[in-house]
Amino acid sequence: SIGIMKMVRSDLAASGVMFSLDTETGFRDVVFITGAYGLGENVVQGAVDPDEFYVHKPTFEQGFRAVLRRSLGSKKIQMQYASGRTREATRNVPVPEEYRQRFCISDADVLTLADYAIKVEKHYSNRAEHNKPMDMEWAKDGVDGELYMVQARPETVQSQISATSLEIFHLMENGEILAQGNAVSTRIANGPARLIRDISQLNEFQPGDVLVADTTTPDWEPVMKIAAAIVTNRGGRTCHAAIIARELGIPAIVGCDNASAVIPDAEMVTVDCSQGDRGRVYRGKLAFVKEVTELGELSHPVTKIMINLGNPDLAFKTSFLPNDGVGLARMEFIINESIRAHPMALLHPERVRDSEQRQQIDALSFGYDSPSDFFIKRLSEGVATIAAAFWPRPVVVRMSDFKSNEYASLSGGQYFEPRENNPMLGFRGASRYTHPDYAEGFALECAAMKRVREELGLSNVILMIPFCRTVEEGERVLQAMADNGLKRGENALQVYVMCEIPNNVIQIDAFAKLFDGFSIGSNDLTQLTLGVDRDSEIIAFDFNERDPGVKEMIRLAVDGARRNKRHSGLCGQAPSDYPEMAEYLVSIGIDSISLNPDSVLKTTRHILEVEKTLGRKKT
Numbered sequence: 001s002i003g004i005m006k007m008v009r010s011d012l013a014a015s016g017v018m019f020s021l022d023t024e025t026g027f028r029d030v031v032f033i034t035g036a037y038g039l040g041e042n043v044v045q046g047a048v049d050p051d052e053f054y055v056h057k058p059t060f061e062q063g064f065r066a067v068l069r070r071s072l073g074s075k076k077i078q079m080q081y082a083s084g085r086t087r088e089a090t091r092n093v094p095v096p097e098e099y100r101q102r103f104c105i106s107d108a109d110v111l112t113l114a115d116y117a118i119k120v121e122k123h124y125s126n127r128a129e130h131n132k133p134m135d136m137e138w139a140k141d142g143v144d145g146e147l148y149m150v151q152a153r154p155e156t157v158q159s160q161i162s163a164t165s166l167e168i169f170h171l172m173e174n175g176e177i178l179a180q181g182n183a184v185s186t187r188i189a190n191g192p193a194r195l196i197r198d199i200s201q202l203n204e205f206q207p208g209d210v211l212v213a214d215t216t217t218p219d220w221e222p223v224m225k226i227a228a229a230i231v232t233n234r235g236g237r238t239c240h241a242a243i244i245a246r247e248l249g250i251p252a253i254v255g256c257d258n259a260s261a262v263i264p265d266a267e268m269v270t271v272d273c274s275q276g277d278r279g280r281v282y283r284g285k286l287a288f289v290k291e292v293t294e295l296g297e298l299s300h301p302v303t304k305i306m307i308n309l310g311n312p313d314l315a316f317k318t319s320f321l322p323n324d325g326v327g328l329a330r331m332e333f334i335i336n337e338s339i340r341a342h343p344m345a346l347l348h349p350e351r352v353r354d355s356e357q358r359q360q361i362d363a364l365s366f367g368y369d370s371p372s373d374f375f376i377k378r379l380s381e382g383v384a385t386i387a388a389a390f391w392p393r394p395v396v397v398r399m400s401d402f403k404s405n406e407y408a409s410l411s412g413g414q415y416f417e418p419r420e421n422n423p424m425l426g427f428r429g430a431s432r433y434t435h436p437d438y439a440e441g442f443a444l445e446c447a448a449m450k451r452v453r454e455e456l457g458l459s460n461v462i463l464m465i466p467f468c469r470t471v472e473e474g475e476r477v478l479q480a481m482a483d484n485g486l487k488r489g490e491n492a493l494q495v496y497v498m499c500e501i502p503n504n505v506i507q508i509d510a511f512a513k514l515f516d517g518f519s520i521g522s523n524d525l526t527q528l529t530l531g532v533d534r535d536s537e538i539i540a541f542d543f544n545e546r547d548p549g550v551k552e553m554i555r556l557a558v559d560g561a562r563r564n565k566r567h568s569g570l571c572g573q574a575p576s577d578y579p580e581m582a583e584y585l586v587s588i589g590i591d592s593i594s595l596n597p598d599s600v601l602k603t604t605r606h607i608l609e610v611e612k613t614l615g616r617k618k619t
Contacts, residue, residue, distance in 0.1 A: 009143045010039055010040065011038050011079065012141075014035050014104040015035065015139040015140065016137070016238075017040070017043055018138060019031070019134070019155055019238070021133040021159070022316050024183065024237065024273075024277075025158070027389065028131070030057060033052070033055070035104045038080055039079040039081075040137055042077060045240050046232060046235025046241050047079075047092070047215060047234055048076060049074040049235065051072055052073065054067070054068040054070070055067060055068055064457030069385050072367075073236060073255075074100060075099070078094075080092075105140060113138055116136075134155060135155045157243075157247055165292060166295055167290065167292050170288060170289050171286060174286075176282060177280050179231065179256040179263055179280075179281040181278075182253065183252075183273035184241075185246060189228040190268065190285045191229065192267065193263045193266065193268075194209035196212065197214070209226075210227065211227040215241065216240055216241040218240065227250060229253075232253075233256055241254050251273040253271060263281060270286040272288075276314045298608075302611055302618050303607055303611065305607070306571075307325075307595060307597055308327060310329065319390050326386060326395040329398065334379055335379065336410070338381075339410075341371075342411065342416055346412075347440050347444070349361050349371065349412070357412050379444075380449070384458055391460055397463055400445060403428045404426055428466075430477050431467070431473060433465075433480055439480065442484075443480075446486050447484065459492055462494045464519060466498045467500065471511060474497060474514045494516040496517040497515040498518075498524075499525070500520070501525070508557060508561065512561070518567065520554055520570040544574070545578070546580065554588070582607055583606075586611060587614065593607070
């Protein structure tokens with residue numbers, strides 16, 4: 001028989017590729033969609049930097065319809081059908097700037113595609129009788145406005161990787177960054193850069209070289225197979241270069257824009273894809289290590305092991321570490337990297353007297369309904385990515401804890417922040433949230449967290465209040481949260497408080513009536529117990545959490561939490577840096593210890609040994 005198919009007029013709309021998992025980490029709870037204007041060849045071949053979207057499958061199937069996160073691609077060209085007067089069937093035309101600054105499809109389109117992807121994956125998984133992640137292509141018709149699936153095949157890279165072992169790369173030194181782009185894989189490699197501008201130069205390529213090019217096509221594959229890494233000017237994370245790099249198990253950075261212009265030919269470089277979505281090419285041969293752990297050999301201790309995390313780009317990869325959730329998700333990283341403007345400056349740009357900073361604020365929020373909508377969407381998408389990565393395990397999100405000097409460094413910030421001699425003990429934490437100078441900013445934070453829990457359905461998010469000096473301050477903050485739609489106890493919302501001020505320990509019974517749990521901030525509790533400025537280079541080096549007075553404060557906090565049937569945890573480097581502190585925390589019966597990702601495996605092994613010595617077993 002002969003199949004007759006509709007020719008989808010995506011030349012008048014958009015098209016792209018999607019996967020039913022995350023292509024870089026193999027995280028299976030998301031649909032990953034890429035798209036650009038015009039025919040799909042540009043996306044597949046890496047001729048454009050496409051838009052990217054993620055949708056969280058578990059909450060989508062529960063009925064929550066929201067895009068988890070998105071990234072705007074440059075989409076500089078669009079492939080269209082050529083006119084009948086030319087010998088070429090297609091042609092590339094420039095995309096007008098106003099269209100480049102928009103996403104190529106709507107949120108409703110993204111959610112429709114996610115629905116298709118989930119159904120296609122289920123169909124093939126049922127036929128195969130095991131989970132079968134899929135690689136699909138889609139097109140939107142510019143005439144009838146409909147979305148069409150044009151190809152579906154099994155994903156053949158991440159789905160084949162063993163889930164019983166974990167491979168983590170760590171860059172051990174810093175260097176000069178030559179180029180940046182979209183990271184493919186989570187690996188690191190180095191070698192001499194080999195700049196290939198034309199296929200005729202391929203015979204110059206040597207095994208172990210780093211391939212640097214504008215883009216790649218299938219006839220380049222013989223040299224790609226012997227490359228240490230691949231770097232291209234153009235392309236997204238589903239383009240030809242990215243697909244081949246994954247199959248070969250080598251790092252690649254695509255969509256760098258200017259790599260072939262700024263990376264010197266034959267110079268030794270290091271290609272680092274280990275630090276999230278953004279890959280970096282460094283000058284020189286930088287040291288790195290590869291850590292491989294057999295996860296089947298590592299059991300879970302009684303003491304819950306949680307993770308400290310601020311960068312959403314690392315969330316999917318980090319979720320594969322053995323863990324019981326996120327004990328500290330830092331909001332500050334997302335504000336710094338993804339928003340970059342002071343929330344009050346977004347609300348009151350007329351008070352920003354510097355015209356350049358006003359232009360920056362306008363540019364940041366371009367394409368959003370308003371500057372406040374920009375803040376809420378960007379913050380909620382960053383937090384939601386972390387919450388989705390660890391779903392349904394708890395994710396404790398700390399409300400913003402910038403100090404006034406740190407807030408002032410954000411765009412427009414100096415017009416809203418006081419100058420303080422000691423910001424560490426000044427206008428920070430809970431005291432800001434109900435103060436007239438920041439109450440509107442806190443309302444934006446609350447709106448973002450409400451969106452994470454109620455629109456995206458990520459109810460595993462627990463909120464935490466930092467630096468709460470008094471019980472009365474805690475009451476005011478909880479009331480402000482309730483006024484902004486976040487009432488403790490409604491929709492199973494839990495609210496924790498940082499236990500990092502001696503008064504939190506002294507009045508723990510009173511604080512326990514307000515909050516559902518305590519997270520001991522050992523850095524601040526140490527400095528405030530010992531009267532030491534932890535930023536002081538003169539004296540801070542001589543004091544740490546092992547001081548008997550600090551240890552007693554921690555014990556009193558853990559005992560107080562247990563007495564009031566509240567959760568007790570600790571987030572800080574002490575258990576990682578000092579094995580005896582990990583032993584102490586386990587011995588006093590703390591509920592959880594939250595660690596930086598690079599120390600999870602080592603500290604977990606140590607805690608298992610301690611619990612074995614103490615005769616403590618899971619019940």
